[in-house]
Amino acid sequence: MxxxxxxxxxxxxxxxxxxxxxxxxxxxxxxxxxxxxxxxxxxxxxxxxxxxxxxxxxxxxxxxxxxxxxxxxxxxxxxxxxxxxxxxxxxxxxxxxxxxxxxxxxxxxxxxxxxxxxxxxxxxxxxxxxxxxxxxxxxxxxxxxxxxxxxxxxxxxxxxxxxxxxxxSGRPVLTGPVERGEQEPGPSSAGDLNEVIGQQEARFALEVAAAGRHHILFRGAPGCGKSMLAARLPTILPPLDRGEALEVTAVHSLAGTNPGGSLITLPPLSEPHHSVSMAAMVGGGARVARPGAITLAHRGVLFLDEAPEFPPRILDALRGPLETGWVTIGRSLAQTRYPARFQLVMALNPCPCGGADDPSGRCRCSPQQVLRYAARLSGPVLDRVDLHQRMRPLTSAHLLGADVMPIPESSAVVAARVVEARDRAARRLEGTPWRVNAEVSGAYLRRGLPMCADAGLIEDALSHGRLSARGVDKVLRIAWTLADLAGTDRIASAQLRLAMALRRGEVS
Incomplete structure (x- = not known):
């Protein structure tokens, strides 16, 4: 033989x-x-x-x-x-x-x-x-x-x-010079943040989300800029470091979505449609599961437009990955685990027709329809979203007075502040397993970092049911991100109050 x-x-x-x-x-x-x-x-x-x-x-x-x-x-x-x-x-x-x-x-x-x-x-x-x-x-x-x-x-x-x-046979084939797979990032196809008209409060909430890698939900009427803001979040995120870039490139190599083979250095954006199947969203396959949309968003952004239109079971499947950063899929022959540390962005209308927030009163939905529409997003999923931002309807002054209004800040300007805030957070968290505020454990938030002198605000909100136990940790993480953006080493009372407002969707 x-x-x-x-x-x-x-x-x-x-x-x-x-x-x-x-x-x-x-x-x-x-x-x-x-x-x-x-x-x-x-x-x-x-x-x-x-x-x-x-x-x-x-x-x-x-x-x-x-x-x-x-x-x-x-x-x-x-x-x-x-x-x-x-x-x-x-x-x-x-x-x-x-x-x-x-x-x-x-x-x-x-x-x-x-x-x-x-x-x-x-x-x-x-x-x-x-x-x-x-x-x-x-x-x-x-x-x-x-x-x-x-x-x-x-x-x-x-x-x-x-x-x-x-x-x-020891006679390797000679090929022409091939450059290394790394490339300088080119201009982003996601557009620029200065293209978004108005919505100063929502732009600020997006900046906070980028600085702390917080999950965010935008609620507003159709056409007010929810999708534009979400699509431009990757343009204000810091580039991936070498280790993160290899992780992301490996995932996209496995999925076959990086045909050029270059190193992916910018945070990816995954935008599944609300008709997506469970296998396409989470990952799946007959014998060994393949990566889904949430894995393709690893180290980047997962954007769910018209979030209430997604089937409830798909939205509930996000709960585990949002907490652990991994998605585990069991099959008869093997259990597959994929990385899924993504930043979730959801956008939704206030009601099925979208007119509930319109001051002109054009909404024709009954109160029961509005409640049923909102109930499609379960409480456990909403509780895992850090920031809730209500967006104002655009007025004629925004749409017709663009020539007299100041030019909004570009993505590059906002990204510089985001990088500075993340650097400050990284220095504070040096020696810990975390690098951004959204990842810090609740125990370390309460014991390893200085508390705000006005922490009684949180106790009052918790006792009156305005915050859940998870919400307390979310508020503290957001407050530290606000402190990083302000360049301070402690949480001020004003930052804690603003963090609670951002958490509860009271900034509009």
Missing amino acids: IGASAWSVALVGIEGTMVEVEAATGGGLPRTILVGLPDTALYEARDRCRAAVAAAGLAWPSQLLTINLTPASLPKAGTHFDLAIAAAALACVQVVPPTLLDSTVLLGELGLDSRVRPVRGVLPALLAARAAGFEQAVVPAGQLREARLVDGLTVWPVGDLNDLVEVL
Whole structure:
């Protein structure tokens, strides 16, 4: 029996596990057996690889070929195992020497014409390979930029099976210079904050949300600027640091939403429609779940426009990720966990027709309709939203007097203040597991940080039911964000009162 092995990576969620692809030939009719808990796409790899080897003019084992994916108890999915399967089979017939196979990770899908095609999840797979001690990797030529984001790995790009044979024979294919996957952020397509007309109070609430990474809800009539403000939140958020950028890029690599392979350095914006399914929102799949909209918003913004139109069960599914920063999905073969530390922004109308806040009284909804509409957002979900902002209807002075009104501040101006406030919070929280105010635990807020002298305001609100126990911590976090924006080291009474007003939606 002649045997050989190669290495690839199985991805369960964002975490990768090294998989040894063992190949052995023996007596029996010429056929290929693939074992090791593969899914349908992977099981079909035996036919793809054999056709690709023949198209490249190479020899496939003429005996019974058994391919085992170890560990056999781990579910494996995807087409990125093709290269490792083909390499192990070619090593069995001495087409390639086994020398480099023991220290090289192979990722790539094979076409029937022997071309190597791009696959999802190259970045998280290579991060797992580096953590396991591998120093070399073979990837599709079109994904070299993404692969080079991983430091400490020698990466060889291959365009077809003949290129793979050259690399594994110690004759790496020479390619032209390829720049590193990092790029300077270009102009944002989300627009600028100075395009929002009026709404000074809502703009300030958005700045507070950005400075402390607080969740925020906008309530107002149609056309008053709720969606415009929400879409411009990423433009005033600080750029991602190196570690955060790799996390976000790995998530989007797994989801296939970053075809260029560049390092994502700006906070992402995820905007699912209210008709979204549970699987598309939270993540899902038949065997191993794929990331959903809330994971694609990791380290960025999840915007739910017309929030009451979302099914209640989808809104309630946000409760866990809002608290833990993770979404866990159970399946029959594996439990998948994805990162989901996002900033939630919700927008809603005051009633089904949207006219309840209009001073002209054009609303035609009955009180029961208004109550039913508002009740679609459950209390536990609303309690997890830090800031509640009521927006005023726009007047003719806003719409027709733009030439005489002062030009609003741009995103760059507001972003500078946000960065300064976050730096102040980071210095105060140095030595703790938290970096922004919204993440600080309630125990540390009450014991590790100085309290405001006017804390009796909170006690009174709590005793009269105007604040929940979670709301007390939310108010303290917002107050510290206001102090950071003001450049002070303690919470003033005015900041505590403003924090309570922002929390209760009383600033309009």
